[in-house]
Amino acid sequence: xxxxxxxxxxxxxxxxxxxxxxxxxxxxxxxxxxxxxxxxxxxxxxxxxxxxxxxxxxxxxxxxxxxxxxxxxxxxxxxxxxxxxxxxxxxxxxxxxxxxxxxxxxxxxxxxxxxxxxxxxxxxxxxxxxxxxxxxxxxxxxxxxxxxxxxxxxxxxxxxxxxxxxxxxxx
Amino acid sequence: xxxxxxxxxxxxxxxxxxxxxxxxxxxxxxxxxxxxxxxxxxxxxxxxxxxxxxxxxxxxxxxxxxxxxxxxxxxxxxxxxxxxxxxxxxxxxxxxxxxxxxxxxxxxxxxxxxxxxxxxxxxxxxxxxxxxxxxxxxxxxxxxxxxxxxxxxxxxxxxxxxxxxxxxxxx
Numbered sequence: 001x002x003x004x005x006x007x008x009x010x011x012x013x014x015x016x017x018x019x020x021x022x023x024x025x026x027x028x029x030x031x032x033x034x035x036x037x038x039x040x041x042x043x044x045x046x047x048x049x050x051x052x053x054x055x056x057x058x059x060x061x062x063x064x065x066x067x068x069x070x071x072x073x074x075x076x077x078x079x080x081x082x083x084x085x086x087x088x089x090x091x092x093x094x095x096x097x098x099x100x101x102x103x104x105x106x107x108x109x110x111x112x113x114x115x116x117x118x119x120x121x122x123x124x125x126x127x128x129x130x131x132x133x134x135x136x137x138x139x140x141x142x143x144x145x146x147x148x149x150x151x152x153x154x155x156x157x158x159x160x161x162x163x164x165x166x167x168x169x170x171x
Numbered sequence: 172x173x174x175x176x177x178x179x180x181x182x183x184x185x186x187x188x189x190x191x192x193x194x195x196x197x198x199x200x201x202x203x204x205x206x207x208x209x210x211x212x213x214x215x216x217x218x219x220x221x222x223x224x225x226x227x228x229x230x231x232x233x234x235x236x237x238x239x240x241x242x243x244x245x246x247x248x249x250x251x252x253x254x255x256x257x258x259x260x261x262x263x264x265x266x267x268x269x270x271x272x273x274x275x276x277x278x279x280x281x282x283x284x285x286x287x288x289x290x291x292x293x294x295x296x297x298x299x300x301x302x303x304x305x306x307x308x309x310x311x312x313x314x315x316x317x318x319x320x321x322x323x324x325x326x327x328x329x330x331x332x333x334x335x336x337x338x339x340x341x342x
Contacts, residue, residue: 014328016321020299044331045324048280049296051273057189057203066207070174070214 003036010042177217181210184227187298188234194293195238197278205241209233231308235290280330287311288323295320 009026012018018026029035030046188209193202209230213220220226281289287309294305302313309316 014321014324016317016324020301023296023299041332041335042328044335045327048273048277052190052277052293052297055190055193055274056186057206062185062203062206065203066210069207069211 003039006039010039177214180220181213181226181230184230185210187227188230190297191231191234191290191293192238194281194290195235195242197282201241205234205237208237212237228304228307235308280327283330284323284326288319288326291316291319292323292327296324 006026006029009018009022013023013026027046027050030043031050035043185206188206189202192205193199196202196205212233213226213230220229281292284292291305291309294300294308295302300308302316305311305316306313311319
């Protein structure tokens with residue numbers, strides 16, 4: 001290639017106007033050792049850029065690392081979240097739940113009422129038992145209340161002693 | 172899609188992902204980890220990836236976003252690990268030799284550019300992407316890409332000329 005043509009390409013290059021093909025011509029030209037003096041100053045730049053393309057990953061080490069990562073872990077597939085699908089499914093689920101709820105209501109309505117009715121009947125039929133049970137409960141509650149009150153008394157004793165300590169300090 | 176199919180689909184551009192991540196993170200291991208992370212994410216989304224089309228653009232964009240997140244997190248925690256300590260005084264002779272490697276040399280040059288310029292230069296001059304793909308990965312307009320590309324290329328030349336000047340005058 002003539003020196004003049006190369007010079008034109010070089011100027012285009014520095015303006016960012018060269019095509020990939022033209023750049024290829026330049027890079028090829030500067031790999032040769034024999035060139036006119038006025039172009040020698042450009043050689044280094046093209047040489048460094050050419051050689052940088054030879055930098056590579058250490059293949060074996062890399063392959064090993066990647067392979068182990070693929071085999072060891074289960075990677076979930078990240079797919080786009082489809083809202084429509086979610087609404088569809090939850091709609092169906094809700095309907096099923098409601099249907100089951102209604103079915104169970106019909107089945108148990110009769111039974112539940114009869115059970116609670118029986119309990120109430122029992123209590124009313126036997127006032128003695130009702131009275132005894134109530135007494136038991138009230139006794140139990142008052143016992144617990146007394147225990148609670150005992151504990152609260154302790155607090156007032158504590159207050160008393162606090163007062164005494166205060167007075168001693170002041171003196 | 173099973174694992175084998177997946178690997179066949181994405182392995183072709185694993186080095187591009189690696190180089191891109193390394194452009195952000197500088198550190199080799201961090202870059203490799205990022206590529207692994209991107210693979211995992213792609214695997215999770217495997218049913219959304221068009222079977223016939225390429226997942227490359229998507230993967231590159233994911234890489235960019237992941238790197239930006241990592242850099243932000245590192246800044247917040249004041250994490251020392253991501254950027255290697257490149258101050259020359261601390262390095263062993265062997266490390267200094269490695270630094271003369273052209274990949275590291277270019278890295279040092281590109282680190283002096285604003286991030287967008289460095290990324291766009293990387294995508295065009297190292298990976299050879301057409302402008303519309305770069306626009307999609309970077310989320311910028313084509314015109315904006317060209318402007319940044321031109322500035323980046325000029326800046327790199329400027330830095331290289333300065334270096335040569337220094338090396339010729341200094342010793």
